[in-house]
Amino acid sequence: MSGALYDQPQVYLIVAAFLLALGIYGLVRRRTLIGMLIAGELIFSAASLNFMALNRFVARDPVVGQVFVLFIMGLAAAEVAVALSIIIAVYRNYRSIRTGDLAELNG
Amino acid sequence: MTAFPGAEAIVNGVFIVCVLTTVLGGVLAVKSRRIIRGVCGLAICCFGLAGLYYFLRSPFLALMEILIYVGAVCVTIVFAVMLAEPDEQLENAPSRFSLVWGGGAALVSLAVFAGIVCLGLGQQWVLSGDRTTDGSVAAIGRGLLTTYSMPFELISLVLLVAILGALAIARYGRTKA
Numbered sequence: 001m002s003g004a005l006y007d008q009p010q011v012y013l014i015v016a017a018f019l020l021a022l023g024i025y026g027l028v029r030r031r032t033l034i035g036m037l038i039a040g041e042l043i044f045s046a047a048s049l050n051f052m053a054l055n056r057f058v059a060r061d062p063v064v065g066q067v068f069v070l071f072i073m074g075l076a077a078a079e080v081a082v083a084l085s086i087i088i089a090v091y092r093n094y095r096s097i098r099t100g101d102l103a104e105l106n107g
Numbered sequence: 108m109t110a111f112p113g114a115e116a117i118v119n120g121v122f123i124v125c126v127l128t129t130v131l132g133g134v135l136a137v138k139s140r141r142i143i144r145g146v147c148g149l150a151i152c153c154f155g156l157a158g159l160y161y162f163l164r165s166p167f168l169a170l171m172e173i174l175i176y177v178g179a180v181c182v183t184i185v186f187a188v189m190l191a192e193p194d195e196q197l198e199n200a201p202s203r204f205s206l207v208w209g210g211g212a213a214l215v216s217l218a219v220f221a222g223i224v225c226l227g228l229g230q231q232w233v234l235s236g237d238r239t240t241d242g243s244v245a246a247i248g249r250g251l252l253t254t255y256s257m258p259f260e261l262i263s264l265v266l267l268v269a270i271l272g273a274l275a276i277a278r279y280g281r282t283k284a
Contacts, residue, residue, distance in 0.1 A: 004115060006122040006162045013227035015126055015159070019133050019152075021220035026137035028212035034187060038136050038145050041180065045156055056163040057232050062242025063250040066165050067258075073175045074262045078269035080180050084187040085273035091191040 012053035019046035033087045033097045037080065044076045122162055128155030143188055150181045167244045 005011060019042050026039030048069045055065020091097050132155055135148030153176040160169040240246040251259050 005119050009232040014224055017220050017223035021216035022133045022137050025212050025216035034142050038149050052163045060236050061239045063240050063246050066247055067255050071262050078266050081269050081273040085277040088190050089276050097191050
């Protein structure tokens, strides 16, 4: 372990793992659809940070990771657009986006 | 090598601030009871992440993170919060079921965290061989127009389809109601 704090991949990996754990916790714990969507965004961010850390310290071509993370961001934006329109459609039909109320298929 | 003494300490301090912003923003995004505060937490977390990307020698992605996540994703979620009323109701007494559920969620996320940290700390992350490019913005642009031109076009197609699909879904609910 030598050099400054920001020159060690372990720091970034730990932060990314923490974001992933937070995202999983929120995904299980949140009781509204928008809350779950926010937790999903945290998981996307964790994956991006992990990619970028390994890209900076291990990859021979540092362009690969940056382009991949750019694609992750684009997919996350598309996912948010579709998910939010579904949430709004659900709210129009059910007058609620609490996950406990959406139990029509619950046998 | 540095211009003045103490520069290293200042850079370290800025890095720690970025890490703390990311972590605390994430905690705020997950733990706050009102959803709008969760969105604010996500925005704060993304600002911290942009700083971390800067430290990872990618100012391009730092700017993209702010532009896409804070400028587009968070603002879109705020619009959805205004259209629906997503606040989680206060429970008078947290039920036993909810306590068990929360404990299980904390346990699972802690296990995932511990496992990945063990994996990350147990390895030596070293560069194998020489770098082929410098990873600058010019190199990214060259890559997007040559090697990654096909995925680049596909991602624009995905975004177009997503926008049209979102419009169609949101409009369908409106005509029905």
